[in-house]
Amino acid sequence: xxxxxxxxxxxxxxxxxxxxxxxxxxxxxxxxxxxxxxxxxxxxxxxxxxxxxxxxxxxxxxxxxxxxxxxxxxxxxxxxxxxxxxxxxxxxxxxxxxxxxxxxxxxxxxxxxxxxxxxxxxxxxxxxxxxxxxxxxxxxxxxxx
Amino acid sequence: xxxxxxxxxxxxxxxxxxxxxxxxxxxxxxxxxxxxxxxxxxxxxxxxxxxxxxxxxxxxxxxxxxxxxxxxxxxxxxxxxxxxxxxxxxxxxxxxxxxxxxxxxxxxxxxxxxxxxxxx
Amino acid sequence: xxxxxxxxxxxxxxxxxxxxxxxxxxxxxxxxxxxxxxxxxxxxxxxxxxxxxxxxxxxxxxxxxxxxxxxxxxxxxxxxxxxxxxxxxxxxxx
Numbered sequence: 322x323x324x325x326x327x328x329x330x331x332x333x334x335x336x337x338x339x340x341x342x343x344x345x346x347x348x349x350x351x352x353x354x355x356x357x358x359x360x361x362x363x364x365x366x367x368x369x370x371x372x373x374x375x376x377x378x379x380x381x382x383x384x385x386x387x388x389x390x391x392x393x394x395x396x397x398x399x400x401x402x403x404x405x406x407x408x409x410x411x412x413x414x415x416x417x418x419x420x421x422x423x424x425x426x427x428x429x430x431x432x433x434x435x436x437x438x439x440x441x442x443x444x445x446x447x448x449x450x451x452x453x454x455x456x457x458x459x460x461x462x463x464x465x466x
Numbered sequence: 467x468x469x470x471x472x473x474x475x476x477x478x479x480x481x482x483x484x485x486x487x488x489x490x491x492x493x494x495x496x497x498x499x500x501x502x503x504x505x506x507x508x509x510x511x512x513x514x515x516x517x518x519x520x521x522x523x524x525x526x527x528x529x530x531x532x533x534x535x536x537x538x539x540x541x542x543x544x545x546x547x548x549x550x551x552x553x554x555x556x557x558x559x560x561x562x563x564x565x566x567x568x569x570x571x572x573x574x575x576x577x578x579x580x581x582x583x584x585x586x
Numbered sequence: 587x588x589x590x591x592x593x594x595x596x597x598x599x600x601x602x603x604x605x606x607x608x609x610x611x612x613x614x615x616x617x618x619x620x621x622x623x624x625x626x627x628x629x630x631x632x633x634x635x636x637x638x639x640x641x642x643x644x645x646x647x648x649x650x651x652x653x654x655x656x657x658x659x660x661x662x663x664x665x666x667x668x669x670x671x672x673x674x675x676x677x678x679x680x
Contacts, residue, residue: 349639349642350637350638350639350642350643350646351528351637351638351639352528352639353526353528353639353641355546355639355641355642355645357546357549357550392661392664395657396657396658396661399653399654399657400654403650403654413651414650414651414654416635416636416646416647416650418633418634418635418636419636423636424632424636424637424638425529425638429636429637430635430636430637430642430643431635431636432646432647433635433636433637433642433643433646433647436646436650436653437642437646440653440657443657443660443661444660447660447661447663447664450664450668451557451664451667454667454668454671454673455560455561455564455671457673467608470608471604471607471608473612473613474607474608474610474612474613475613476613477607477610477613478604478607481600481603481604481606481607484603485596485599485600485603488596488599489592489593489596492588492592492596493588493589493592517613518619519616519619519620519624520613520614520616521614521615521616521620522614522615522616527628527639527640527641528638528639528640529631529632529638529639529640530638536628536640538616538619538620538624539624539627539628539640539641539644540619540623540624540627540644541619542641543641543644543645543649546641546645546656547652547653547655547656547659550656550659550660551656551659553663554659554660554662554663554664555663557663557664557667558663558666558667558670561666561667561670561671562670564671565670565671
């Protein structure tokens with residue numbers, strides 16, 4: 322599916338899609354959105370790039386090993402942030418509301434922005450891995466590993 | 467009763483979507499259309515569950531200084547988990563269809579059952 | 587034959603569902619669903635968690651354990667897909 326029109330449009334549009342996705346992830350606690358929606362928008366940018374330039378180019382921008390590590394890191398960061406609650410003496414995944422700043426600003430709400438970022442990483446790498454492997458159609462190219 | 471149905475039109479739309487998805491899943495023999503029917507059914511269920519939480523006169527659940535009442539945020543928060551489960555299910559179903567196509571050469575459920583009936 | 591049988595069964599189910607919708611409480615009254623749990627979340631979310639988004643406060647502070655379960659579901663789903671699609675044919679360390 323490689324045509325000049327698609328490649329030009331994607332090259333112009335990709336930074337805006339990624340900034341929009343990062344905005345949704347980082348403002349998850351003061352405006353609608355959060356980790357899941359932001360992660361899906363970020364993944365959409367990678368998949369559009371791979372669909373118009375070919376899966377080999379896509380794997381050059383986000384290699385398999387880095388995608389696997391990002392996915393595992395998303396889950397492990399979530400669990401590690403939950404364990405800080407146990408280290409303080411309270412229950413698992415207890416929030417500290419006043420830790421980062423006042424309510425209503427970008428830096429606020431304790432653990433919530435950090436958990437949102439971990440979920441955004443995990444959802445993005447899950448959808449990207451899934452769609453790259455479906456687009457590859459079994460032609461496993463060991464040079465892009 | 468017609469007036470009650472029109473005032474509850476969100477629930478009625480959710481039920482209609484569920485029935486359309488169910489009919490698609492049962493009638494077509496192409497496997498990918500069955501997966502599409504499952505997705506339409508799940509959209510109907512999510513719409514039904516979220517519209518239970520609407521409160522008349524409430525605004526969206528972001529804390530702004532001048533709002534009077536908010537809608538019920540709890541059904542929307544529970545459906546987020548449901549949407550993720552639906553995505554995982556669709557992903558796995560599509561992966562299984564890819565393997566079926568590689569083995570049998572067709573994505574038609576009737577032809578696959580004929581081929582399996584002829585093999586055994 | 588299959589289409590006719592399916593349509594008959596679905597029309598029967600559809601009649602039952604439409605009668606159920608006619609018996610449901612009024613849309614927007616919020617009567618059985620908005621009980622004291624939602625009222626507590628809406629009233630105390632900004633004070634107790636510091637987040638202005640109530641839904642983010644619910645899924646990441648009051649019910650954060652369910653979100654952990656969801657992360658596990660995502661991981662299990664993608665692991666199952668990668669096993670079925672058999673992506674590392676003749677991979678490393680064989």
